[in-house]
Amino acid sequence: MVRAEEDTLTHLWQRRHLLSLADFQPWEYDTVLQVAASFEAVLSRRTKKVPALQGKVVAVLFFESSTRTRGSFELAAKRLSADTLNFSAGTSSLTKGETILDTAKTLVAMGTDLMVIRHQQAGVPDLIAEEMDRSHTGVGVLNAGDGQHAHPTQALLDLFTMCTVLDPEAPRLEVLQGKKVAIVGDVRHSRVARSNLHSLLAAGAEVHLAGPPTLVPEGFTELGAQVHWSLEPALRDADFVMALRLQQERMAGHFIPSLREYHQQFGITRERLALCKPAVRLLHPGPTNRGVELTSDVMDDPHLSLVSRQVTSGVAVRMAVLYLLAGGASERPAVMR
Numbered sequence: 001m002v003r004a005e006e007d008t009l010t011h012l013w014q015r016r017h018l019l020s021l022a023d024f025q026p027w028e029y030d031t032v033l034q035v036a037a038s039f040e041a042v043l044s045r046r047t048k049k050v051p052a053l054q055g056k057v058v059a060v061l062f063f064e065s066s067t068r069t070r071g072s073f074e075l076a077a078k079r080l081s082a083d084t085l086n087f088s089a090g091t092s093s094l095t096k097g098e099t100i101l102d103t104a105k106t107l108v109a110m111g112t113d114l115m116v117i118r119h120q121q122a123g124v125p126d127l128i129a130e131e132m133d134r135s136h137t138g139v140g141v142l143n144a145g146d147g148q149h150a151h152p153t154q155a156l157l158d159l160f161t162m163c164t165v166l167d168p169e170a171p172r173l174e175v176l177q178g179k180k181v182a183i184v185g186d187v188r189h190s191r192v193a194r195s196n197l198h199s200l201l202a203a204g205a206e207v208h209l210a211g212p213p214t215l216v217p218e219g220f221t222e223l224g225a226q227v228h229w230s231l232e233p234a235l236r237d238a239d240f241v242m243a244l245r246l247q248q249e250r251m252a253g254h255f256i257p258s259l260r261e262y263h264q265q266f267g268i269t270r271e272r273l274a275l276c277k278p279a280v281r282l283l284h285p286g287p288t289n290r291g292v293e294l295t296s297d298v299m300d301d302p303h304l305s306l307v308s309r310q311v312t313s314g315v316a317v318r319m320a321v322l323y324l325l326a327g328g329a330s331e332r333p334a335v336m337r
């Protein structure tokens with residue numbers, strides 16, 4: 001990557017919060033991809049830490065279970081030399097009746113600069129971001145997944161993973177132009193699918209959604225995706241297949257007859273992947289339910305599966321986002337390479 005080129009884009013960055021990708025511009029995607037590539041290079045060095053966010057405080061507030069997202073946000077903040085404040089809903093003063101906004105204000109009073117929030121209810125990160133702006137705190141809010149609404153950093157790390165497969169030297173949006181991406185499974189309850197739709201369509205990819213009609217509503221065609229209620233048309237000649245977990249914790253009724261039947265119709269297997277392009281790669285945001293949305297055989301095949309690579313990319317991508325939202329360009333460290 002050319003350093004000067006990266007500087008130009010980084011300096012244009014204005015965004016203080018990352019709440020959704022709905023209004024993300026192509027150059028913003030490219031900036032995240034470029035900065036993430038720089039940080040990925042840092043993470044492959046012997047000394048994996050840079051002083052970019054030294055003295056800054058990153059609070060990680062999770063009101064919902066998580067392994068990957070929480071762990072990688074925390075590690076990303078630490079690799080940037082920020083101090084981290086970890087907060088779990090079950091062991092906080094929320095259990096004593098404090099509101100979420102008062103909890104957020106408490107964290108601001110401790111000197112928090114960036115707040116990473118996951119909540120089961122859509123709109124909570126937006127609400128906190130509004131409050132941060134209203135009270136002129138200058139605190140940046142990152143949505144780490146809110147209800148079924150959005151999970152922007154997951155889509156950004158998926159984008160980074162796909163773009164680096166296509167061009168490891170210079171991951172950028174345009175390499176996905178015209179590629180076919182099949183997203184299979186519980187699209188209805190998936191914030192990951194919604195955020196990926198924004199980034200993939202911005203890249204000019206062809207997005208095909210597949211699953212039972214109860215889990216893949218026809219309305220998604222209005223957003224620009226193609227909807228299939230059988231697997232074959234989605235998989236045929238696909239460049240990437242993204243399997244999604246059945247989000248049973250978000251299902252209020254009976255959306256599928258049984259897990260076995262779902263697997264028989266929509267499970268990703270080696271035989272079914274033969275319909276795709278020969279170089280097809282498989283993604284899954286995790287957590288996976290082996291034997292339901294995909295077989296262990298395909299998930300554990302390193303030539304096929306990008307699942308571990310997604311997790312690895314997650315740290316570099318979240319470092320990039322934290323760095324940019326903290327006003328990276330204005331306090332540019334001399335350590336980016």
Ligand code: NCD
Pocket residue numbers: 068069145151154191192244245247285286287
């Ligand atoms: C996803 C989530 O929580 O939205 N996982 C993740 O963040 N890696 C998807 C899921 O829960 O199935």
